[in-house]
Amino acid sequence: MNTATGSGYLESLLREQPALPASPLAWLNRLRANAVERVGALTVPSARDEDWRFTDISPLTKMPFQPVTRAAKLEAAAIERFTLPEAGARLAFVDGVFAPELSYNRTAVTVANLATGAGRHAALLEPHLGRHAGFADNVFAALNTAFLHDGALIVVPRDVAVAGPLHLLFIATQPEAASYPRCLVAAQAGSAVTVIEDFVALQEAAYFTNAVSEIVLSDNASVSHVRVQRDSGAAFHIANCAVSLAHASRYRSVSVALGGRISRYNLNVLQAAEGAQCAIDGLALITGRQLADSHTCIDHAWPNGVSRQLHKCIVDGSAHAVFNGKILVRPGAQRTDSSQSSRNLLLTGKARVDTKPQLEIFADDVKCAHGATVGQLDAEEVFYLRSRGLSDAAARNLLTYAFGAEIIDRIPVASLKQRLESIVLAQTNH
Amino acid sequence: MIYQDSTTVLEVRGLRASVNGIEILKGIDLTVRTGEVHAIMGPNGSGKSTFAKVLAGHPAYAVTAGTVSLEGRNLLELAPEARARAGVFLGFQYPIEIPGVANSQFLRLAYNTVQAQRGSDELDPLEFDDFVREKMKLLEMNPDFLDRSVNEGFSGGEKKRNEILQMALLEPRLGILDETDSGLDIDALRVVAGGVNQLAGKDNATVLVTHYQRLLNYIVPDYVHVMDGGRIIKTGGSELALELESRGYDWVSAEYKNAARATA
Numbered sequence: 117m118n119t120a121t122g123s124g125y126l127e128s129l130l131r132e133q134p135a136l137p138a139s140p141l142a143w144l145n146r147l148r149a150n151a152v153e154r155v156g157a158l159t160v161p162s163a164r165d166e167d168w169r170f171t172d173i174s175p176l177t178k179m180p181f182q183p184v185t186r187a188a189k190l191e192a193a194a195i196e197r198f199t200l201p202e203a204g205a206r207l208a209f210v211d212g213v214f215a216p217e218l219s220y221n222r223t224a225v226t227v228a229n230l231a232t233g234a235g236r237h238a239a240l241l242e243p244h245l246g247r248h249a250g251f252a253d254n255v256f257a258a259l260n261t262a263f264l265h266d267g268a269l270i271v272v273p274r275d276v277a278v279a280g281p282l283h284l285l286f287i288a289t290q291p292e293a294a295s296y297p298r299c300l301v302a303a304q305a306g307s308a309v310t311v312i313e314d315f316v317a318l319q320e321a322a323y324f325t326n327a328v329s330e331i332v333l334s335d336n337a338s339v340s341h342v343r344v345q346r347d348s349g350a351a352f353h354i355a356n357c358a359v360s361l362a363h364a365s366r367y368r369s370v371s372v373a374l375g376g377r378i379s380r381y382n383l384n385v386l387q388a389a390e391g392a393q394c395a396i397d398g399l400a401l402i403t404g405r406q407l408a409d410s411h412t413c414i415d416h417a418w419p420n421g422v423s424r425q426l427h428k429c430i431v432d433g434s435a436h437a438v439f440n441g442k443i444l445v446r447p448g449a450q451r452t453d454s455s456q457s458s459r460n461l462l463l464t465g466k467a468r469v470d471t472k473p474q475l476e477i478f479a480d481d482v483k484c485a486h487g488a489t490v491g492q493l494d495a496e497e498v499f500y501l502r503s504r505g506l507s508d509a510a511a512r513n514l515l516t517y518a519f520g521a522e523i524i525d526r527i528p529v530a531s532l533k534q535r536l537e538s539i540v541l542a543q544t545n546h
Numbered sequence: 547m548i549y550q551d552s553t554t555v556l557e558v559r560g561l562r563a564s565v566n567g568i569e570i571l572k573g574i575d576l577t578v579r580t581g582e583v584h585a586i587m588g589p590n591g592s593g594k595s596t597f598a599k600v601l602a603g604h605p606a607y608a609v610t611a612g613t614v615s616l617e618g619r620n621l622l623e624l625a626p627e628a629r630a631r632a633g634v635f636l637g638f639q640y641p642i643e644i645p646g647v648a649n650s651q652f653l654r655l656a657y658n659t660v661q662a663q664r665g666s667d668e669l670d671p672l673e674f675d676d677f678v679r680e681k682m683k684l685l686e687m688n689p690d691f692l693d694r695s696v697n698e699g700f701s702g703g704e705k706k707r708n709e710i711l712q713m714a715l716l717e718p719r720l721g722i723l724d725e726t727d728s729g730l731d732i733d734a735l736r737v738v739a740g741g742v743n744q745l746a747g748k749d750n751a752t753v754l755v756t757h758y759q760r761l762l763n764y765i766v767p768d769y770v771h772v773m774d775g776g777r778i779i780k781t782g783g784s785e786l787a788l789e790l791e792s793r794g795y796d797w798v799s800a801e802y803k804n805a806a807r808a809t810a
Contacts, residue, residue, distance in 0.1 A: 495606070500642040502626035503602050503635075504656035504712060505663070511627075514647060514655070521646030522695075 125177045126155050126255065129294065132183050133262050139231075141238055144264070147246045151261035158255040170438045170470045171380055171409040176352045181294035181324040183263065187213035188289045190318075195287060198316050200531050204280030207268050210287050211323075212295025214266040218285075225309075227282050230267035230298060237271060245300055248330040248358035248386075257356045260296045260328040267298030272307040272337075281310035281342070281529050288347060291321035299329040303337035303365075310340040310528055317348035317375065327355040333365035335389070340368045342527050344536065347375035349404065359385040361392035370526050372536060373400040373408045374543075380409040387414070387421040387449075395424040398439075399523035401543055403432035413442040416449040416479075425456040430520055430544070431467035442474040443484060450481045458488040461519050463546075509546065516544040547748075548768050552579040554617070555720050555751040556601075561612035563600045570596045572776035573612070578720065583752045585762055585787060588773035589795045594755045595639060597773070598724040601753075602636035603629050616720060631663035633719030637709040637726055644696035649708070652696045653678055657715045681714045685741045702729030703738070710741040721745065722753045727761035739764030759791035772798050 161168040187210050205227040208218035214229040221227045251258035268284045286297050353376040400408040414423045429437035445452045460469040473486045501511035520540045527533045556578040563571040570593045588594045600607050603626035614621040658668040685707045770786040771778045779802035
C-alpha cells in the first residue's frame with residue numbers, strides 16, 4: 117500500500133485519539149468509536165477520486181500533524197485585532213482547545229463548549245450531532261468526529277432572535293498542530309441568529325485544521341452564517357459543513373477563503389421540507405502557490421424551494437482555485453427556483469481555475485439558471501475608469517477589489533465587513 | 547454660444563482611425579472653440595460614437611492618420627487618464643456598472659485624482675459629501691444614489707444623470723456626450739439637458755453625439771455636423787437639425803456624393 121495515502125498515515129493521525137477523555141454520554145463515545153472505525157476503513161483521497169480531481173492533498177500527508185497536548189495560554193491582547201464589537205458572544209478555541217478566558221456570552225441563548233455543554237442538551241444533541249455531516253465515506257469528517265471533544269454548541273430557542281452575531285474564533289498558534297474544530301447550531305422554530313466561524317493564525321506556520329459544522333434549522337428559522345478562512349499561507353484547511361433546512365426556513369451564508377496553502381470547503385445544504393430558502397455565496401482570494409477548493413451541494417428534496425448562489429474566485433500568482441457547485445433537484449421537488457453563478461478572475465497567465473457547475477434535475481416544473489465565466493478584467497470597464505482620470509493600474513485594482521467586494525458586501529456584520537474589505541483592498545493593490 | 551473672444555479648445559485635422567484593421571474614421575476635420583456647443587448627428591454606423599471614443603483615447607481604436615489637439619496639446623500621445631486630467635470628458639452611451647464600489651467612493655476617487663493632477667486640493671469624505679450633494683441638486687438626483695454601487699440597478703435615466711454628475715464634478719474643458727438622450731423619458735431628458743446647459747459656459751465646450759434631433763430641442767447647438775461613412779459631410783446651424791428631423795439623412799448623403807462627383 118502506498119504509505120502516502122494509505123492507512124499508515126491515518127493511523128499516525130489517530131495516535132493521540134485514545135488519550136481523549138471519555139464523554140459521560142455513552143452515545144457520544146459510540147459515535148467517536150464508529151468514526152475511528154471508519155477512518156480505519158477509508159483512505160486519504162487522491163486525484164483519482166472524482167471529488168478530488170483538481171486538488172492534490174498529498175503535501176498534507178508528508179507532515180506528522182498531532183493535536184496539541186498543552187494549549188497555549190493567550191493574552192486577550194494577542195487576539196485583540198480579531199475582536200468584533202457587535203458580537204453578542206464569542207467562543208475562542210486555541211489550536212482546537214476551548215479557551216474560556218477568551219470567551220464570553222452576553223446573550224440569553226446557549227453558546228457553550230460542546231464538551232461541557234453536551235450533557236445539559238443531550239436530548240437535543242443526540243439526533244443531530246454527527247447525523248448531518250456524514251462520515252461513512254468522508255475520511256476528514258470521520259477524523260474530526262473521532263476527535264470530537266471541544267467545540268461550539270449554539271442552541272437558539274423557539275422564536276428567539278439573537279441580537280448580536282455569535283463569533284466562533286479558531287486561533288492557530290503552533291506549527292504541526294492538528295485541530296478538529298466542531299460546531300453544532302440548532303436554530304429552533306421561528307428563531308433567528310447570525311453565526312460567524314472565523315479561522316485565524318498568529319503566525320505563518322504549517323498546521324492542519326479539519327473542521328466539521330452542522331447547522332440545523334427548524335420550521336421558519338433563519339440563520340445567517342459567515343465563514344472566514346484566513347489561515348496561515350502554509351496551513352492545510354479542510355472543512356465540512358452540513359446544513360439541514362426545515363419548512364420555510366432561511367439559510368444565508370457567505371464564505372471567504374483567503375489563507376491556507378491548501379484549503380477545501382464542502383458545504384452541503386439539504387432542503388428537507390417544503391418552501392426552504394438558501395443563499396450561499398463564496399469568495400476565494402488567493403495568490404502565490406495557494407490552492408482553494410470549494411465544493412457545494414444544494415439538495416432540493418421538497419417542492420417550492422429557493423436557492424441562490426454566487427461564487428467568485430480572484431486568482432493571482434500561480435494559485436489555483438477550484439469550484440464545484442452541484443444543484444440537485446429530486447423527483448417531486450416541483451417549483452424549485454434555483455440560480456447559480458460562478459465568476460472567476462485570473463490576474464496572471466499562471467493563475468488557474470477549474471469551475472464546474474453540476475446540475476442534476478429530476479423534476480419537470482422547475483426554474484434553474486446557472487452560468488460560469490472565467491477571464492480577465494473587462495476592457496470596457498477599465499476604459500470607463502481611465503476616462504475618469506484613474507491610471508490603468510488604479511482602474512484595474514479598483515475593479516479587482518470591486519469584484520471581491522460584491523461578496524464581502526453581503527456579510528451582515530459591519531466591523532467584519534470593513535476589516536475584510538481592507539484585506540481585499542490590500543491584496544488587490546498591485 | 548459663439549463668443550468673439552473665444553479660444554480653440556479642440557482642433558481635429560484629417561483624423562483617421564480603425565478597429566481590427568477596418569477603417570471607421572476616414573478623415574475628420576473639426577474645430578471647437580470655448581463657449582460653443584456642437585452636435586454631431588448621423589445615421590447608425592456613421593462613425594460618430596467611434597469619433598467620441600477616439601477623442602477619449604479608447605484603446606480598441608488605432609489612429610492611423612491626422613492630429614488632435616486640446617488647447618494646443620497633442621491629445622493623441624496621451625493615455626485616456628491623462629486626457630481626462632487635461633480636461634476631456636466622455637459621457638458614455640452605456641455607463642458601466644461596478645457592483646461592490648459605492649458611487650460616492652468612485653466619484654470622490656475620480657474627483658480627487660483629477661484635482662491632484664490639476665494642483666488643487668483633494669476633499670476628504672465629509673467635505674466631498676457636501677460638495678457632491680450640491681451638484682446632485684442640479685440634476686434632481688436623490689442622495690441615496692451615493693450609497694449604492696456605481697450604476698448598479700440604476701435605470702437608463704439614472705445612469706445618464708450619474709454621467710452628467712461626473713461631468714459636473716470633473717469640470718472638463720471639453721465635454722463629449724455620446725447618445726446621452728438614448729433611453730431617456732421626456733422628464734429625464736429635460737433634467738439631463740438642463741444640467742448640461744448649466745454646465746456649458748464661456749470657458750468650456752460641449753460636443754453632443756446624437757442620432758435624434760429630440761435632445762437639441764433642449765440643448766440648442768451652435769453648430770450641427772452630419773457624419774456619414776466616417777466623414778463630416780455637412781455642417782450647419784441649429785436649423786440643420788430640424789431639417790434632418792423632417793427629411794432624414796439620405797438627402798445630405800446624396801448632396802455630398804454629387805458634390806464629390808462634381809469635383810472629381
